[in-house]
Amino acid sequence: MKRRTSLAAPWLRLGRIERYVLLTQARSLAVALGVISALIMLIDFVEISRGVGSDVDLSGARILGLMLLKSPQVILQLLPFVFLFGTLGAFVSLNRRSELIAMRAAGLSAWRFVLPAAGAAFMFGILTVAALGPAASAADGLFQRERARLTNSAISTDSPEAIWIREGDDTRQMVIRADRQDRANARLIGVTFFIYSNDGAGVRTFSERIDAASATLSAGHWRLVDAVGAQLGQRAVRYATLDLRSSLADKEAFERFARPQATSFWALPAQIARVDAAGFSSTAYRLRLQQLLAMPLMFAAMSILAAAFSLRLMRLGDLARMSVAAVVLGFAFFFVNQAASAFGSAEVIPPWLAAWLPPLLTALAAFTLLFYTEDG
Incomplete structure (x- = not known):
């Protein structure tokens, strides 16, 4: 054998x-x-x-x-x-x-x-x-x-319920700050939009600030209510409602980024992509x-x-x-x-x-x- x-x-x-x-x-x-x-x-x-x-x-x-x-x-x-x-x-x-x-x-x-x-x-x-x-x-x-x-505390820099969001593309960037959020209605309360424009050389310049009583995200745009906007070097203009184009989905806008240590190995690649898409550093x-x-x-x-x-x-x-x-x-x-x-x-x-x-x-x-x- x-x-x-x-x-x-x-x-x-x-x-x-x-x-x-x-x-x-x-x-x-x-x-x-x-x-x-x-x-x-x-x-x-x-x-x-x-x-x-x-x-x-x-x-x-x-x-x-x-x-x-x-x-x-x-x-x-x-x-x-x-x-x-x-x-x-x-x-x-x-x-x-x-x-x-x-x-x-x-x-x-x-x-x-x-x-x-x-x-x-x-x-x-x-x-x-x-x-x-x-x-x-x-x-x-x-x-x-x-x-x-x-x-009864949250991670923030200036107020207990402050919300910061950043979005944009190659031609425009928006930094959004809100006093608080209403997740059920996908709405931000007491919101300010800081809008920056990018030129062909990649230089970013501030172009406009818009303050609104509330901002609701739906169907690829922000719907601002009772808004006041002022472009650089111009007088303020008041709007009853104002629509701004957005590249965010509802979940992305109202979900805080978890700490790296609280993010599992399997979720890290998607989290890195989300952070990069939002314009933040994913280091x-x-x-x-x-x-x-x-x-x-x-x-x-x-x-x-x-x-x-x-x-x-x-x-x-x-x-x-x-x-x-x-x-x-x-x-x-x-x-x-x-x-x-x-x-x-x-x-x-x-x-x-x-x-x-x-x-x-x-x-x-x-x-x-x-x-x-x-x-x-």
Whole structure:
């Protein structure tokens, strides 16, 4: 009889040792996730109690519910540390029990148990981006709306219910400000239109201001009631009703743009298109999208980095020094990530570079250390 040949490549097949290492890593990751999650939820509980709870009389169960809506988004942001501390704890534990020494003495390459751990982290990163992230974003958006409702506040710059909208095309731009909105009737109350014209060279100049008691959006135009308009250098003219052409749909005009952190991965491309069409900067949303795409690589890089440091322990025999070095280096890459995000948000560097540079640097450092440890 002919022996059946497995279709999987040898390096894709997980032996008993690889499965044992993965199980040890999973237990250590669960402990790290539990500790970090408990700290975050405790901090959020106290913050909500002192913030929202000081303005509104809330029960402990209500504060707990708000905490459960807010905490997942923060926990996901700290998942790279979960993989750093969890993988480091797993491999240090294997090293302390001399199991890594036995594996190496048996001729097992470090790549055989480090790469499966990194692959598991990469797959968990994909799961986070595709499923856990959108759920956490939805919960964060619900928390923001519930907090605004409880404290009777909204995000604005000059009045609690101020609405700002921007629309236009290559020849005309309109900036619209309203005191408040009537969603049921697609109407703005106490509205001002600032109209700008664009010449052939792309230079934008102010041309007209129109104040109206109300403005209703329907059938591709704004219907202004009791309006007063004045073009640049001319006297004001009063209108009982006035129609202005609009490129907005009802939903686009009366829907506020969600924060990038409260927008799921699947909704980000459409959100970027909507923000660009409205004439606003979509840099924050583009940066968020690229960061989510780079998240699996960051998880895998943190796992390799932690494993590489723990492998050096059996040669150097200095557990405390190398563990502290791994933690310090992990925090250093975290601050590099924060600095890159700040530069990307300020448009100093492109959003894709700000998102991919930290995980690429982490991966390069991890592979360099692992190559040096394994091959000398």
